[in-house]
Amino acid sequence: MDKLLGLLADGQFHSGEELGEHLGISRAAVWKKLKAVEELGLALDSVRGKGYRLGSGIELLDSEKIKSCLDSDVQTRAEIHTCFTTESTNDLVRDLGTVPAGITRFCLAEHQTRGRGRRGRAWNSPFGSTVSLSALWQNGEGTASLEGLSLAVGLAVVKALETLGARDLKLKWPNDVLWQGKKLCGVLLEVHGDPTGECEVVIGIGINVRLSDEQLTSIGQPAVDLFRVCDKAVSRNAVAGHLINTLTHLLEGFGQGGFTLFKNQWCEYDAFRGQEVTLVASTRSVTGRCLGVDDHGGLLLETESGVHVFNGGEVSLRQS
Known part of the structure; x- marks a missing residue:
């Protein structure tokens, strides 16, 4: 499969015969491999007289x-x-x-x-x-x-x-x-x-x-x-x-x-600093103004009862 994808990676058309020669397999075996390519979620174009291609090509890891x-x-x-x-x-x-x-x-x-x-x-x-x-x-x-x-x-x-x-x-x-x-x-x-x-x-x-x-x-x-x-x-x-x-x-x-x-x-990159957010932690949620993080990476939230540090949970913007 990796050899087949390597051939198709350029986004150009390749005939079934050409692919079979490069892979050392029959046309029928090539067809099965191409079906497997589609099963990976890749968009495969097939045009009579031209062959097969990956429309946008693909860059394999090297x-x-x-x-x-x-x-x-x-x-x-x-x-x-x-x-x-x-x-x-x-x-x-x-x-x-x-x-x-x-x-x-x-x-x-x-x-x-x-x-x-x-x-x-x-x-x-x-x-x-x-x-x-x-x-x-x-x-x-x-x-x-x-x-x-x-x-x-x-x-x-x-x-x-x-x-x-x-x-x-x-x-x-x-x-x-x-x-x-x-x-x-x-x-x-x-x-x-x-x-x-x-x-x-x-x-x-x-x-x-x-x-x-x-x-x-x-x-x-x-x-x-x-x-x-x-x-x-x-x-x-x-x-x-x-x-x-x-x-x-x-x-x-x-x-x-x-x-x-x-x-x-x-x-400097904090998406929510200064904004009202809701933190969902374990079975409770806390709403407050995000003040950034402390030296240990804990989230600082300013709530009605003061500033609190949280070390786990999910943050979302508060809906106004």
């Missing part, structure tokens, strides 16, 4: 192209794996075994069948239309030292996308990247290990790169992709490379100084 975007110091500290399909890159990045000291492992997939979002939600990742990336980071300071990490990761995403031309990006506490109020990216952290000693952090990041109108609608909340944000096609490999750059540098800084180093920058 580890060498990703590495070409990396800073020289990051190239020696990043272990990169790409795959065709997996249940979850968050699982895959751990299944590959122990990571050498000083190295951060990054796994990317063209397609996830069971991608995960926050609070057990599914993360929709249509084939070849997103950047689904997971990083495995070793930390020796225990889970308490990780306060605010999800916010810092969101900031790293914003910085990476800005280098590719994205503007007017905002951060929604604790870990969504928005554009004009629509979700562009989500972050999920999973922590394993000792609360006071060695632990490993799996950082899952999903960025919408180029989705159809139907795919965006199926997400179930206002969503957007990079194509619409930048008003042009954006390379998925470039997105991955710049993201690995900013994330590697951020993790190095976070390991030394925690979220405090990034608090002021995060507040």
